[in-house]
Amino acid sequence: MLPLRSLQWIPLANPSWLYKTQPKKLLSVGRKHASSLAVAASNESSQHQIYQSLSDDPFVNLSIENFLLEHTPQNSCILFLYINRPCVVIGRNQNPWLETNLQALDRETRILANEAANNALFVRRRSGGGAVFHDEGNLNYSVICPKRVFHRDKHAEMVVRALQRVGAVNTRVNERHDIVLGQNSKEPSKEVIKVENGDATSPPLEKTPRSLKISGSAYKLTRFRAMHHGTCLVDSPNLGNISTFLRSPARPYIKAKGVESVRSPVGNVSSAVDSTSLLMEEVISKVIKEFAQLYGIHSDAVLKAQRAHAIEPELHTGNNWVVGGLADTHAYEEPEITKGIQELQSLEWKYCQSPQFTFSTHPNEEDPRPKPPLPSNIPSSTRVFLRVKSGTILESQISTSADPAQADIQSQKIQQILANRKLHEISDWTSLLAGSGALGSQEDVRNVSNWLTSKLGH
Incomplete structure (x- = not known):
């Protein structure tokens, strides 16, 4: 396992322009103004939004993501990119006793307890889908758009185009809406779990898989909005260890309702490219560019969004766009996001949401x-x-x-x-x-x- 990185708490400069269009729906009793992120994201003129998170806390990132789903304009299109510290993330309707090795996670939690408060080795997200392992070699992408223009492969295909731009030319979206890499890569397959909505009984792995899964997806739909978020194994150092946490010793004894994950052989994007130097930054840059081309976003927004990882957290605005880097401070200055973080961290949410x-x-x-x-x-x-x-x-x-x-x-x-x-x-x-x-x-x-x-x- 990779050691957890210590969180960087950077004071946020709050530009005065952000408060000129303060939406009343975000105000609560006793608050003088909404947070800078809330005002910028909910502004009706913010039709295109691109954010890179500078936090590695999955509770923070998943709560920002949910806030953007619920509080951005109905016709807006949003890209949110984040990288979490090592953790297992299960779907909204999954069973942690079935999907994870809780004892192994508990041991690892104790090892890391002195390094990170509220460590995140087990997280239940708000969307459906299967269990996945996150680490700093895995890029999480989230696209939020109007429900009327959404279909399940649209943004996975966007990511495929980005991966092909960095040299992973043999990538495609399969019938399960996952992104897979043709098995001509230099990396041997690893028996790792998981994909999207699994069957009640997981099929056996192929002995010689024709392709390696590098990205799985989950979805959340509301009345007017659709969210597609997925993983992308860019260069994870933990492929050989993932099954330790995702293989439950209780599986043969449990009969559960809800969604069960399906095992899939997985690989890294890095196994299919000639150079891995700055590969994560390249993938992020290309995903942003493909998103911008898909939705016709101004080039100034693209340039500022691509640089967000290299500068202090700051929001930039144009006529119809907002882009920038988001830090923990952006999350904790907005009460609704803070409430979401506390919910995800609670044992009630992590365990008691499990189906019978x-x-x-x-x-x-x-x-x-x-x-x-x-x-x-x-x-x-x-x-x-x-x-x-x-x-x-x-x-x-x-x-x-x-x-x-x-x-x-x-x-x-x-x-x-x-x-x-x-x-x-x-x-x-x-x-x-x-x-x-x-x-x-x-x-x-x-x-x-x-x-x-x-x-x-x-």
Whole structure:
């Protein structure tokens, strides 16, 4: 994993012109004026907007993105580019116990805890789609436009044109709306997850894939607006490590509603170009240029937008455009963005938004699949069943006895302990199971608890 970069908090100069067209809809009681970003972005004359984020905080970037979706003019077209520090990002309707290795993420979180407050190794975004891994070699692009001119391949094709301009000529948009790289690259494929809306059962990976996925997409549609945001693996150093965090040890035992990700072999854009020096900057510059050509944006706006990463965060304006670099200060001076950041950081959002699922060590009517054998240190008669809705345990059956009557008693005692508990709040299964007095043997309590922890995290 890459070490997290420390955040740079740079004071923002607030040009006086930004406050001349202050929209009333952004004012709240007790506020003298809306933030500079809010005023510039919501101005009806701001029909073309291009921003580069100077923050690597995914909570900040995803909240700015959502703010732009909700508060920019209905007919405006916006490009927002950002690079997050290492983290796993799952879709709005996904299950973290199914999509991520929570225990591995928890270990990494503890390692990095002294380097970044509110570290972001696990994030639930507001759009749909599958789970992805972000790091500083991955470019995130977001395009917001009128819903009437939106179609799913439009902006992926825009990115393909940009990638072809930097030398990745064998790129295309596939039938799943992902950007793929023809398998003539110099880089061997890696077994990594994820794409957009997955099937209930993930197909096996091809042994010799015809193409490598370099970009996946997710979408959010409102009444008048459409947002397409995607990843682009420009030069990630973590391709070999991604599956550590995206391969859930609980997957064989979980039957879940919602969207499940599909595994795909992935690669870097850098494997298909001759020179990787300043490749990220080149890709960003070309994406901005392609966006400008697609929507007829003034050349002055393009030049200032392309330079945004190299200067202090500042907004520039023209007759019908706003461009510039955005920093953490832009986010935290706008209360609505700050509120969005706090929501994404909350455990309620991260865990309790999960659709209903069951966790079972044995086949049942809801999930008849055969299950992997339990460890040899756990009685072969052990049965574990959990029904979880919105992160809350509604029903549990945990027992080790081979006698059905005794197993029922064990399950009833443990149900009294687990009923209505938040699954993500259980950090000590040993104390809970021992406190129920149901399993009897301390060794059984310890072994069952260790196994549950290895599958469900913490």
